[in-house]
C-alpha cells in the first residue's frame with residue numbers, strides 16, 4: 299500500500315464529477331479534507347429536506363456531492379450544526 303499524501307485528520311480522495319449538481323465535473327482527483335466539506339440541502343415538494351455533503355473543485359469550481367457513508371458521522375454532525383446555525387441567523391436577520 300502506497301500513501302501518496304496523508305494529512306492529519308480525516309480525508310478522502312474524490313474525483314470532481316459534479317455528482318448531485320448537474321454532473322459535468324472536470325474529473326480532477328482531489329484530496330478532500332474536513333474543511334473542504336459543507337452542507338447543501340434540497341427540499342422537495344412534500345417538504346422533506348435532504349442534506350448533502352458537498353465540496354467545490356478548486357480547478358473548475360464545480361460542486362460535487364459525497365455519499366453520506368463516505369463522511370464520518372462526527373464530521374457530518376459538525377457540518378450539519380454549522381449549516382443550521384447559519385440558516386437560523388439568516389432567519390433572524
Ligand SMILES: [Zn+2]
Nearest residue numbers: 314324355358
Ligand atoms: Zn473540477
